[in-house]
Amino acid sequence: MAFVKRLGYFLFGLSIGIVFLTFFFKKKTAETGVSFCYLPNCRVLKDIRSKQLHYSDDINQMLLNKELDTTDIIFLLKEGDVDFSKSDTKSNPCKTYLIEGELHGKEAFLTVKNCNSKAQISTLEY
Structure with a gap:
């Protein structure tokens, strides 16, 4: 598998993970009132x-x-x-x-x- 193809898969998975974590942590901070300063x-x-x-x-x-x-x-x-x-x-x-x-x-x-x-x-x- 070519390096460019592997890099594409990696970046795609990374972007899905970042979106998931953003929604997860935003919901968690809204429920508990915890903020990170x-x-x-x-x-x-x-x-x-x-x-x-x-x-x-x-x-x-x-x-x-x-x-x-x-x-x-x-x-x-x-x-x-x-x-x-x-x-x-x-x-x-x-x-x-x-x-x-x-x-x-x-x-x-x-x-x-x-x-x-x-x-x-x-x-x-x-």
Whole structure:
């Protein structure tokens, strides 16, 4: 059997296997809610969401004045983008991250101090 013919069979089988695995894993992640985060942005946001959230006095005041809702903060922590160039990722014990996202049609910037056991939401600017 010629090499080109064997390569064709191999690529055909490989493509069927990839399609099968794609559908299988997509269904599995939808059922269990498990997601695979390998990129730095996704890993940082997932780590922050997994910890207990504490709010600074400014954020608490915004929550009391109904300028902000906790669902807005959770939305930014799910859909936002971490700006690593403006974040302080080298500090100990808490790293400071700047998360950018869109809230209510405006660009929002959320500052989060990510410690070992808690995450403190420091500021939110529009």
